Amino acid sequence: DxxxxxxxxxxxVQEGRxxxxxxxxxxxxxxxxxxxxxxxxxxxxxxxSISSIKDKNEDGRFTVFLNKSAKHLSLHIVPSQPGxxxxxxxxxxxxxxxxxxxxxxxxxxxxxxx
Amino acid sequence: xxxVSQTPKYLxxxxxxxxxxxxxxxxxxxxxxxxxxxxxxxxxxxxSYNNKELIINETVxxxxxxxxxxxxxxxxxINSLELGxxxxxxxxxxxxxxGDYEQYFGPGTRLTVT
Numbered sequence: 001d002x003x004x005x006x007x008x009x010x011x012x013v014q015e016g017r018x019x020x021x022x023x024x025x026x027x028x029x030x031x032x033x034x035x036x037x038x039x040x041x042x043x044x045x046x047x048x049s050i051s052s053i054k055d056k057n058e059d060g061r062f063t064v065f066l067n068k069s070a071k072h073l074s075l076h077i078v079p080s081q082p083g084x085x086x087x088x089x090x091x092x093x094x095x096x097x098x099x100x101x102x103x104x105x106x107x108x109x110x111x112x113x114x
Numbered sequence: 115x116x117x118v119s120q121t122p123k124y125l126x127x128x129x130x131x132x133x134x135x136x137x138x139x140x141x142x143x144x145x146x147x148x149x150x151x152x153x154x155x156x157x158x159x160x161x162s163y164n165n166k167e168l169i170i171n172e173t174v175x176x177x178x179x180x181x182x183x184x185x186x187x188x189x190x191x192i193n194s195l196e197l198g199x200x201x202x203x204x205x206x207x208x209x210x211x212x213g214d215y216e217q218y219f220g221p222g223t224r225l226t227v228t
Contacts, residue, residue, distance in 0.1 A: 031213075032213045032214040034216055036219075041221070041222070042221055042222070043118070043204050043206070043219030043220050043221050043222055044157070044204070044217075044219045045218075045219070046216035046217065046218070049214070049216060051214065087155070089157060093213025093214070094213055095213045095214050101159055101162065101170050101213070102159070102213065102217065103159075104149075104156070104157040104158070106154060106155050106156045106157075107155050107156075107157075
């Protein structure tokens with residue numbers, strides 16, 4: 001039972017354009033969501049997060065949108081840069097439950113072409 | 115100065131052997147984790163420890179035994195290795211147990227069982 005899903009295994013965009021990565025979840029107890037970025041041969045690094053009390057959080061070129069009714073979140077990268085090419089994981093957790101456990105999606109590989 | 119380090123980075127061994135992977139964090143975090151990333155790239159939590167106490171044990175076979183000698187270290191020992199144990203294992207740490215703390219990951223240990 002995969003509670004967090006990233007249905008697009010890969011995404012390719014042109015440098016300077018917008019990248020939109022999507023994530024769906026099924027567990028209504030999730031109330032905190034995080035995006036991680038992973039380069040080859042490295043561990044994931046935290047990128048941006050959002051609490052369920054918000055529907056948008058922005059940090060520079062990165063914006064995460066949360067639609068609780070649809071149990072859907074997305075990460076927007078504008079403008080996309082070649083250095084953004086990596087695997088992006090979304091993760092979900094329940095702040096008051098699950099003892100810190102984050103459930104990860106299976107990742108979307110983003111390629112930004114110069 | 116590496117925040118979360120793992121050794122070894124690569125581990126090739128034969129079925130039936132026993133091996134250990136070490137993890138250390140210098141962030142002063144209270145919580146540490148082990149994740150397994152299989153061939154499908156799915157990051158699945160195995161264990162979490164908080165202040166040296168086991169918090170999460172996600173139906174991992176008994177052959178896997180984590181050990182936390184202190185807050186800064188969480189080692190993973192695997193007995194009687196099987197082919198299906200081949201994967202990349204990531205150690206991570208976070209400030210606390212709450213689901214809204216981002217996790218800091220080590221570079222991963224690629225285990226190959228032949």
